[in-house]
Amino acid sequence: MADRTDDRSQTAARLRHLLSTEGEAIYANASTLNNRRAATYAATDTLEDRRATARAIKEDAIERLPELLETVREAVESNGGTVYLADDAADANRYVADVVVDSAAREPADDDTAVDAPSVVKSKSMTTEEIDLNDALEREGITVTETDLGEWVLQIADESPSHIVGPAMHLSRKEIADLLTEAFDPDERFETPEALTRFARDHLGERIREADVGITGANFVVAETGTIALVTNEGNARKCAVTPDTHVAIAGVEKLVPSISDLEPFVDLIAKSATGQSIAQYVTMLTPPTDSPTIDFDADEPIVPDSSDGKETGSARATGTTDRDFHLVLLDNGRMAMREDDQLRETLYCIRCGACSNSCVNFQSVGGHGFGGETYSGGIATGWEAGVHGQESAAEFNDLCTGCSRCVEACPVEIDIPWINTVVRDRHNRGADPAAADFLVDGLTPDAETGGLDLGKRFFGNVGTVARLASATAPVSNWLVGSTPVRAMLEQALGIDRRRDLPTFQRETLVDWFETRGGFAASKTRASEPGARHGDPKESKQRAAAGGPDREAILYPDVYTNFVDVDRGKAAVRTLEALGVPVRVPDLPESGRAPLSQGMVSTADRQASRLYAAVVEDLDAGRDLVVIEPSDLAAFHREYERLLPEASYETLAENSYEICEYVYGLVETGADAAVLQTGAGNEPIAYHSHCQQRTLGLEAPTTALLERCGYDPQTTSAECCGMAGSFGYKREFYEVSVDVGERVADEVGSAETVVASGTSCGDQLETLLERPVPHPIELLAPDD
Amino acid sequence: MTLDTVSRFERALEALEVSFTLTLASDASEAIEAALEPPVVGVPLPFDDVSLPATVETAPTSADLVGAQTGITPVRFAIAASGTVAIESTTAGEEPFSLYPERHVAVVAESDVVPDLGAGFDRLERAFAAGDDSVVFATGRSATADMGGLVHGVHGPGEVHVVLLEDR
Ligand code: SF4
Numbered sequence: 001m002a003d004r005t006d007d008r009s010q011t012a013a014r015l016r017h018l019l020s021t022e023g024e025a026i027y028a029n030a031s032t033l034n035n036r037r038a039a040t041y042a043a044t045d046t047l048e049d050r051r052a053t054a055r056a057i058k059e060d061a062i063e064r065l066p067e068l069l070e071t072v073r074e075a076v077e078s079n080g081g082t083v084y085l086a087d088d089a090a091d092a093n094r095y096v097a098d099v100v101v102d103s104a105a106r107e108p109a110d111d112d113t114a115v116d117a118p119s120v121v122k123s124k125s126m127t128t129e130e131i132d133l134n135d136a137l138e139r140e141g142i143t144v145t146e147t148d149l150g151e152w153v154l155q156i157a158d159e160s161p162s163h164i165v166g167p168a169m170h171l172s173r174k175e176i177a178d179l180l181t182e183a184f185d186p187d188e189r190f191e192t193p194e195a196l197t198r199f200a201r202d203h204l205g206e207r208i209r210e211a212d213v214g215i216t217g218a219n220f221v222v223a224e225t226g227t228i229a230l231v232t233n234e235g236n237a238r239k240c241a242v243t244p245d246t247h248v249a250i251a252g253v254e255k256l257v258p259s260i261s262d263l264e265p266f267v268d269l270i271a272k273s274a275t276g277q278s279i280a281q282y283v284t285m286l287t288p289p290t291d292s293p294t295i296d297f298d299a300d301e302p303i304v305p306d307s308s309d310g311k312e313t314g315s316a317r318a319t320g321t322t323d324r325d326f327h328l329v330l331l332d333n334g335r336m337a338m339r340e341d342d343q344l345r346e347t348l349y350c351i352r353c354g355a356c357s358n359s360c361v362n363f364q365s366v367g368g369h370g371f372g373g374e375t376y377s378g379g380i381a382t383g384w385e386a387g388v389h390g391q392e393s394a395a396e397f398n399d400l401c402t403g404c405s406r407c408v409e410a411c412p413v414e415i416d417i418p419w420i421n422t423v424v425r426d427r428h429n430r431g432a433d434p435a436a437a438d439f440l441v442d443g444l445t446p447d448a449e450t451g452g453l454d455l456g457k458r459f460f461g462n463v464g465t466v467a468r469l470a471s472a473t474a475p476v477s478n479w480l481v482g483s484t485p486v487r488a489m490l491e492q493a494l495g496i497d498r499r500r501d502l503p504t505f506q507r508e509t510l511v512d513w514f515e516t517r518g519g520f521a522a523s524k525t526r527a528s529e530p531g532a533r534h535g536d537p538k539e540s541k542q543r544a545a546a547g548g549p550d551r552e553a554i555l556y557p558d559v560y561t562n563f564v565d566v567d568r569g570k571a572a573v574r575t576l577e578a579l580g581v582p583v584r585v586p587d588l589p590e591s592g593r594a595p596l597s598q599g600m601v602s603t604a605d606r607q608a609s610r611l612y613a614a615v616v617e618d619l620d621a622g623r624d625l626v627v628i629e630p631s632d633l634a635a636f637h638r639e640y641e642r643l644l645p646e647a648s649y650e651t652l653a654e655n656s657y658e659i660c661e662y663v664y665g666l667v668e669t670g671a672d673a674a675v676l677q678t679g680a681g682n683e684p685i686a687y688h689s690h691c692q693q694r695t696l697g698l699e700a701p702t703t704a705l706l707e708r709c710g711y712d713p714q715t716t717s718a719e720c721c722g723m724a725g726s727f728g729y730k731r732e733f734y735e736v737s738v739d740v741g742e743r744v745a746d747e748v749g750s751a752e753t754v755v756a757s758g759t760s761c762g763d764q765l766e767t768l769l770e771r772p773v774p775h776p777i778e779l780l781a782p783d784d
Numbered sequence: 785m786t787l788d789t790v791s792r793f794e795r796a797l798e799a800l801e802v803s804f805t806l807t808l809a810s811d812a813s814e815a816i817e818a819a820l821e822p823p824v825v826g827v828p829l830p831f832d833d834v835s836l837p838a839t840v841e842t843a844p845t846s847a848d849l850v851g852a853q854t855g856i857t858p859v860r861f862a863i864a865a866s867g868t869v870a871i872e873s874t875t876a877g878e879e880p881f882s883l884y885p886e887r888h889v890a891v892v893a894e895s896d897v898v899p900d901l902g903a904g905f906d907r908l909e910r911a912f913a914a915g916d917d918s919v920v921f922a923t924g925r926s927a928t929a930d931m932g933g934l935v936h937g938v939h940g941p942g943e944v945h946v947v948l949l950e951d952r
Contacts, residue, residue: 147939148930149928149930149931149938150928150930153930153931166929166930168930171932172932173931173932173933174932176931176932177932192933193931193932193933193934193935194933194935196931196932197928197931197935197937197938200931200938201937201938201939204939205939209846209850225912225917227912227917227918233926233927233928234926234927234928234930234938234939234940235883235926235938235939235940235941236938236939238879238883238920238939238940239883239939239940242873242879242880243880260905260908260909260912261905261909263905264901264902264905267901267905267921268901278865278866279866279868279901279921279923280923281922281923281924281925281926281927281940282920282921282922282923282926282940283920283921283923284920284921285908285917285918285919285920285921286873286918286920287912287917287918288918290873290879290918291873291874291875291918292873292874292875292877292878292879292880292918293875293877293880295846295849295880296846297846297850298846299845299846300845300846300847301845302843302844302845303843303844303845303846303849303877303880304842304843304844304875304876304877305843
């Protein structure tokens with residue numbers, strides 16, 4: 001346990017350091033890219049089609065990978081190039097070093113520089129970072145120069161990339177200027193980006209002209225033709241690929257797509273998702289060895305024959321006269337095993353656009369040096385690191401994914417990134433030391449996990465049981481956990497940061513309250529009172545489905561609503577009744593959201609089955625399941641697809657609603673909004689929706705409902721509040737959580753009224769703003 | 785090729801800060817001349833009745849290439865929606881000439897301007913099928929944000945000009 005406490009404080013210290021050193025630059029860059037991406041996505045009508053097509057191409061290509069490997073080998077070889085399938089990093093590095101040494105040996109050495117080291121120029125490639133190619137080549141006496149400006153800066157600084165697309169994103173302009181001034185000692189110190197860029201262009205231009213070999217990555221490799229697709233904005237990849245006579249392209253095997261036409265959706269999507277550009281500056285589709293003339297910068301003969309008119313000169317490849325040498329190195333390094341792994345396979349569809357990093361609030365705060373492993377960073381890094389470097393490299397940072405799911409709609413190939421994080425967390429949990437002390441919560445926590453699970457995770461994963469106990473013993477439990485020694489114990493044993501306010505448990509739960517006031521019979525009477533007006537949410541624009549006007553709702557008593565934030569549950573009941581819908585509030589099982597967030601998949605799986613069993617009769621009877629806590633609804637609509645049989649999943653997803661979505665449906669179809677507490681026309685109000693609610697597309701109904709009720713809601717642009725269930729309680733993440741939360745607080749701070757849909761979001765904002773932040777339903781509900 | 789496509793292309797180029805001349809083939813020499821900043825390296829133009837000014841070096845040495853201010857090349861087709869030109873790599877040197885000099889002048893026939901990426905890919909697939917299988921989609925000027933601000937002309941051209949040859 002001491003180990004874990006130390007780990008937690010070390011992690012906290014590391015993240016604190018990153019927040020203060022790199023956070024500012026990362027936030028500025030990543031959030032800008034994310035906003036641009038979102039704007040470009042919104043302006044692209046064909047987006048969803050394109051994403052679905054891109055996804056389908058990747059699924060098919062990975063499925064057919066062994067066959068595509070054969071196809072590409074034939075294509076490249078018949079073009080006159082070579083394909084090398086490298087098993088792992090060492091294998092790839094050895095092959096590339098041999099190619100470089102051979103190629104340099106063939107070059108006639110300058111008289112005065114006969115001892116020149118073989119030299120390589122490179123364009124940006126995360127795959128070569130993965131295998132540490134530069135170090136391996138340098139050990140062989142080869143000089144390596146990165147030509148992407150960001151990578152070059154990092155090479156000089158001897159740092160690792162902090163972002164898969166913008167590797168030097170964590171450095172400010174001043175830091176870059178200082179670094180290069182120091183390294184090159186120019187007459188005048190570098191100040192402006194223009195001066196830096198001009199210097200880099202000249203300096204790197206020379207390196208490129210002298211180089212023996214150009215090394216590039218590949219964004220895509222077309223199997224049928226042996227074509228390498230390179231997507232860049234600077235133009236350095238073009239130069240590296242065609243200037244030296246020898247070109248080595250290094251790509252993971254997952255980069256193969258069958259044919260040239262398959263590139264179209266990716267060319268369309270990759271720049272949009274990466275930077276919000278409609279297309280990148282240069283999309284090079286190069287089928288090496290190309291006809292483009294080789295250029296000997298030491299010679300003074302014409303590069304092209306004088307008689308050339310381009311159209312009549314025969315292709316050098318066709319005439320077999322090419323001086324060019326081309327090697328395609330395709331890297332396995334764990335990928336073929338990922339392909340066999342039902343959970344990690346999706347990672348191979350990734351096109352490395354970085355959108356998942358940019359859309360992630362935790363990434364925006366700490367960057368890839370915090371939220372990243374040996375090579376890869378951001379949400380999808382968990383899948384990549386687990387696949388290519390092993391579980392341990394992923395475990396380091398995996399907990400920075402809170403499952404907020406904002407990356408899901410950013411990803412151009414529709415990867416369920418949070419699920420990969422959940423699965424890898426689950427595997428890590430299971431692999432943890434089984435001898436670790438479990439006695440504290442064993443017996444108390446009826447979970448389905450193996451021994452050795454981190455106590456804090458086990459606590460948060462079983463928070464429903466804890467809440468039930470705490471509520472039953474309230475207010476004593478509240479006094480108890482409010483005491484300093486208990487807080488110290490909670491921090492020590494469970495990693496709950498003592499600076500974070502704990503929830504206050506209510507002695508009377510929502511379920512008890514509802515029963516005390518007469519249960520369903522009383523609700524039915526209330527709903528049929530003359531003031532109550534009927535509507536039918538199933539007829540609403542939000543969800544078109546059959547159904548009569550006599551709705552009945554099951555209000556889901558999620559853990560927080562039932563035990564902690566009982567008032568919002570009461571508000572929901574009153575609202576539904578006023579709109580003519582009788583309500584039942586049965587004591588239902590937990591949704592599984594809590595264990596899912598801790599990577600406890602089997603516990604969640606068991607809870608999903610229990611929950612479904614408990615509601616199926618009501619659903620069959622045509623009742624609607626209405627949910628207040630968005631994260632629970634998101635479990636029903638997203639994760640349950642993986643946990644329940646298909647038909648059960650569909651029944652539940654089709655018949656469960658977010659509370660404001662449901663109420664909006666009621667007022668849209670005839671219920672009278674005037675029975676609610678309406679605003680005075682355009683009453684300004686700040687609304688922070690919940691991250692998972694947004695991903696479900698359910699921010700809009702709440703906003704529409706608020707507008708309908710006489711408010712003028714302003715929504716936040718921050719993707720997530722940073723609290724994210726248990727995340728903000730954890731000692732190692734408390735400061736990251738507050739850093740993220742402050743951005744939301746800044747956005748809404750000047751508004752008189754602030755509402756939020758999630759419990760976590762409300763708690764976080766209440767702490768930071770020091771005033772109440774109710775659920776929108778509490779604002780709208782009629783008085784008792 | 786509709787008027788609409790040309791104006792769409794024009795708007796896209798404007799947004800990319802790429803300058804643009806629309807000219808009849810018969811007046812093309814003048815339009816081309818005006819777009820060049822010497823010294824110039826170039827690839828001969830395959831369009832009827834249109835040729836490069838005599839001052840353009842079509843068989844440059846490497847020193848000429850490095851010293852050139854402008855590179856002029858024909859492009860195979862253009863995509864109106866994004867303002868993209870499709871540069872084919874041939875033995876005549878389109879790739880280095882469009883990449884090394886500070887300024888690239890791309891010459892395209894009006895009939896080769898296609899509306900969108902989908903139509904561009906149709907053209908690309910046809911070119912590949914015919915064996916012309918190295919093509920760059922170049923959109924606007926070379927750019928980087930890696931030095932702490934957006935700068936154009938890092939490894940590739942910082943200025944691009946498109947000459948569009950009107951069909952008669
Ligand atoms: S997982 Fe998706 S969003 Fe993230 S880098 Fe890969 S393709 Fe881009």
